[in-house]
Amino acid sequence: MSEILSTVKDACHQALDTVRDLSRRAPGTITTQALCIGAAVGIVSYLLLKKRYRLPPGPFALPLIGNLIAMSNSEEPYYITLSRLTEKYGPVITVYLGPVPCVTLNRVDVVMEALVKKGGDFSGRPYLYSMEVMTEGFKDIIFANDSTAWKLHRKIAVQALRHYMSGAHLEEVVQEVVTKAVEKMLAEPGAFNPHSLNMMLMFVMLDMFCFGGSKDFDEPKLVAQRDFFDKFTTDVGNGFLEDIFPPLRYFPTKKFRSFSDGLDEFLGYIYERIDEHRKHFSPSNIRDITDSILLAQKQAEQEEGSGAMQFFTNTHVGQTVLDLFAGGIDTSRMTLDWGIYYIASFPEVQKRMQAEIDTVTGDRLPGLADRPRLQYTEATLYEIMRMGTVVPMGLPHKTAVDTTIGGYEIPKDMMVLINHWALLHDPEKWDRPSEFRPERFLDAQGKLISRPESWLPFSAGRRSCLGENVAKPELLLIFACIVKRLQLSLAPGSKYDYKPGISSFILHLPKPYEIIVTERSAGKV
Numbered sequence: 141m142s143e144i145l146s147t148v149k150d151a152c153h154q155a156l157d158t159v160r161d162l163s164r165r166a167p168g169t170i171t172t173q174a175l176c177i178g179a180a181v182g183i184v185s186y187l188l189l190k191k192r193y194r195l196p197p198g199p200f201a202l203p204l205i206g207n208l209i210a211m212s213n214s215e216e217p218y219y220i221t222l223s224r225l226t227e228k229y230g231p232v233i234t235v236y237l238g239p240v241p242c243v244t245l246n247r248v249d250v251v252m253e254a255l256v257k258k259g260g261d262f263s264g265r266p267y268l269y270s271m272e273v274m275t276e277g278f279k280d281i282i283f284a285n286d287s288t289a290w291k292l293h294r295k296i297a298v299q300a301l302r303h304y305m306s307g308a309h310l311e312e313v314v315q316e317v318v319t320k321a322v323e324k325m326l327a328e329p330g331a332f333n334p335h336s337l338n339m340m341l342m343f344v345m346l347d348m349f350c351f352g353g354s355k356d357f358d359e360p361k362l363v364a365q366r367d368f369f370d371k372f373t374t375d376v377g378n379g380f381l382e383d384i385f386p387p388l389r390y391f392p393t394k395k396f397r398s399f400s401d402g403l404d405e406f407l408g409y410i411y412e413r414i415d416e417h418r419k420h421f422s423p424s425n426i427r428d429i430t431d432s433i434l435l436a437q438k439q440a441e442q443e444e445g446s447g448a449m450q451f452f453t454n455t456h457v458g459q460t461v462l463d464l465f466a467g468g469i470d471t472s473r474m475t476l477d478w479g480i481y482y483i484a485s486f487p488e489v490q491k492r493m494q495a496e497i498d499t500v501t502g503d504r505l506p507g508l509a510d511r512p513r514l515q516y517t518e519a520t521l522y523e524i525m526r527m528g529t530v531v532p533m534g535l536p537h538k539t540a541v542d543t544t545i546g547g548y549e550i551p552k553d554m555m556v557l558i559n560h561w562a563l564l565h566d567p568e569k570w571d572r573p574s575e576f577r578p579e580r581f582l583d584a585q586g587k588l589i590s591r592p593e594s595w596l597p598f599s600a601g602r603r604s605c606l607g608e609n610v611a612k613p614e615l616l617l618i619f620a621c622i623v624k625r626l627q628l629s630l631a632p633g634s635k636y637d638y639k640p641g642i643s644s645f646i647l648h649l650p651k652p653y654e655i656i657v658t659e660r661s662a663g664k665v
């Protein structure tokens with residue numbers, strides 16, 4: 141009892157100090173008084189929560205606003221700020237997204253403790269209103285909380301991807317789509333920004349994987365979805381006020397209304413494609429990922445009966461397809477933007493890739509069977525992914541129980557973010573982390589070393605990326621086919637810059653740049 145009293149006394153003293161400070165700075169007005177009272181209430185609750193749970197330390201957070209002002213600082217993305225703050229607070233840092241506390245993990249040992257050693261404690265997803273809307277009530281994989289339905293759909297999606305990887309599909313689709321993209325690049329009259337083309341390359345590719353879609357880069361429906369998607373990921377990456385301040389859900393902001401209108405169209409596109417598949421579905425001819433998921437739905441119905449299908453409705457099917465389609469496009473197209481940028485910026489790396497690819501493939505395009513012999517090219521991909529860090533703060537996790545991390549107590553239902561940028565740029569783990577050096581992934585004989593412990597772009601544990609085994613060979617083949625056919629260089633106006641252009645918690649893109657491409661004589665296949 142006396143401990144609780146002294147905690148309350150301490151909290152009140154600290155709150156009063158802050159209120160006095162605020163009143164001294166801007167005395168008199170009603171707004172100031174309201175701010176002071178708000179500050180006092182916020183600080184008391186914050187300090188009580190902190191004392192009760194020994195929460196990890198972190199920078200001072202304003203009541204209601206939390207650390208949002210510091211986070212929106214355009215000078216430096218917040219994941220880089222957090223990496224610097226580890227010197228003061230250590231690797232586990234509490235920040236406030238508005239009034240919502242959130243624990244960030246900024247070093248590989250605490251990340252592995254959370255995601256692997258105590259995997260079950262950290263495998264939830266926090267409730268986000270915008271994602272509830274997007275996932276039609278969390279009937280998806282990516283944002284669904286740890287549940288029976290999530291486990292089932294994750295398993296089905298892994299099976300669908302494995303089925304797809306078992307044949308020659310991946311290699312054929314990559315070679316065909318990259319050949320089209322290369323033609324488009326060569327048709328550019330001079331320097332051009334490859335962003336839209338990169339995005340379209342991934343859109344066409346995922347459309348073919350998921351729906352056996354058209355290879356046409358100018359297909360109007362696909363172009364419209366691509367343009368929506370670009371805006372959509374920027375909006376989602378910056379978050380919605382509706383997630384933080386619930387009353388706004390009844391009076392949505394313009395940004396939220398535009399998100400929800402675009403989403404209706406995007407979902408319409410996905411469901412239209414699935415409906416077409418249902419009409420021509422045959423279990424003996426599985427054409428693509430959608431067919432694989434429809435097959436799983438049919439098998440579940442035969443085994444369990446229609447009464448047990450509440451976890452496998454048509455909405456679940458639509459959302460699983462959406463997870464693979466959108467999850468696959470977004471991360472890969474950002475990796476492609478970074479990759480083209482680095483390859484064009486570092487001619488000596490490009491030259492080594494081309495020499496390796498030419499030796500291994502002669503006068504044909506690279507294929508999956510070449511992968512073991514494309515060690516330098518694979519090392520370049522890993523370095524692109526390290527430097528590019530396309531999902532810098534990962535996807536949010538949530539604790540399922542009261543637990544601990546790095547010696548701190550973390551209450552149940554706490555949002556937890558993994559700072560992938562910090563792991564991939566940790567100076568304790570990487571020699572000169574801001575330099576682009578693929579050879580850091582090779583041994584003295586030029587062979588790939590085993591995965592460095594701080595290289596976790598796909599995360600780890602129960603929630604780890606289920607597309608890792610598709611994304612790595614797919615991206616390797618894309619880069620290998622592009623540099624086999626083309627010589628890339630930065631256009632005279634574009635200079636290499638280590639700092640990102642666009643960034644948010646789930647977005648990390650280079651500054652807009654232009655390239656010049658020419659056809660290689662050794663690349664004629």
Ligand code: HEM
Binds near residue numbers: 534605
């Ligand atoms: C460069 C490529 C990619 C990167 C860097 C990447 C990274 C990630 C990361 C960091 C997560 C969050 C893990 C966590 O919560 O701890 C994730 C989750 C996920 N990724 Fe990927 N990903 C990539 C490609 C793909 C592809 C190609 C697909 C599908 C075809 C995919 C599907 C998913 C799904 C469905 C999840 C959610 C898993 C769950 O919540 O259970 N990703 N990815």
